[in-house]
Amino acid sequence: MNKYKFIPLEFQTYIPEEQLRRAKEFYELCNRRRTVREFSDKAVPRELIEMIIATAGTAPSGANKQPWKFVLVDDPELKHKIRVAAEAEEKESYERRMPQEWLDELAALGTDWHKEFLEIAPYLIVVFKEKYRIEDGLPQGGKQKKNYYVDESVGIACGFLLAAIHNAGLASLTHTPSPMNFLREILQRPINEVPYLLIPVGYPKEGTVVPDIQRKPLEQILVSNIPSASA
Numbered sequence: 404m405n406k407y408k409f410i411p412l413e414f415q416t417y418i419p420e421e422q423l424r425r426a427k428e429f430y431e432l433c434n435r436r437r438t439v440r441e442f443s444d445k446a447v448p449r450e451l452i453e454m455i456i457a458t459a460g461t462a463p464s465g466a467n468k469q470p471w472k473f474v475l476v477d478d479p480e481l482k483h484k485i486r487v488a489a490e491a492e493e494k495e496s497y498e499r500r501m502p503q504e505w506l507d508e509l510a511a512l513g514t515d516w517h518k519e520f521l522e523i524a525p526y527l528i529v530v531f532k533e534k535y536r537i538e539d540g541l542p543q544g545g546k547q548k549k550n551y552y553v554d555e556s557v558g559i560a561c562g563f564l565l566a567a568i569h570n571a572g573l574a575s576l577t578h579t580p581s582p583m584n585f586l587r588e589i590l591q592r593p594i595n596e597v598p599y600l601l602i603p604v605g606y607p608k609e610g611t612v613v614p615d616i617q618r619k620p621l622e623q624i625l626v627s628n629i630p631s632a633s634a
Contacts, residue, residue: 439574459564465552470533486521488585524603531596
């Protein structure tokens with residue numbers, strides 16, 4: 404068993420007033436984040452997207468296995484193929500798979516099976532979760548090695564990714580056409596990788612509007628004063 408070398412922790416401390424100020428600023432930044440479905444085709448520097456993905460890669464993961472791959476797509480032909488395949492699945496879902504209650508919820512947000520943003524946004528980040536690792540060769544002859552808490556780890560990394568996108572002054576959308584196996588086929592990813600999330604990234608189209616929705620207030624999401632077991 405290989406053991407990690409342990410090094411001193413690099414940790415910045417702040418006085419309480421500074422902690423609260425930083426927490427409020429970060430909350431206000433995140434609270435301005437909105438899902439965008441209307442993108443501009445304005446170019447975004449690839450270096451910026453790569454730094455954003457590098458930030459996502461700093462997320463914690465089970466046993467530090469980092470079971471994620473971020474496939475960056477900017478080729479127009481590939482984006483078109485992804486749109487065609489995604490819309491086929493979405494059309495089937497909207498017309499046959501989804502119960503009426505779900506359709507009613509989506510109708511309030513103004514969504515349908517048309518996904519033109521998949522071609523307009525300058526970049527698509529396709530997140531794959533690595534079910535297991537393949538070591539000592541190709542999938543046909545390699546040895547499978549277990550990853551741990553894969554869904555949880557990749558979910559946390561996606562949270563980092565979305566925050567980094569917003570922090571950089573870009574817009575995004577979390578898109579999950581179901582099923583998503585077509586993404587592995589189009590992007591020629593190995594069998595141990597499963598599509599997890601499809602995220603268009605870019606600038607919002609001029610004049611973009613979003614639904615006037617509200618986040619739940621703190622008192623609705625924070626639970627405190629839990630009765631003790633002896634009560």
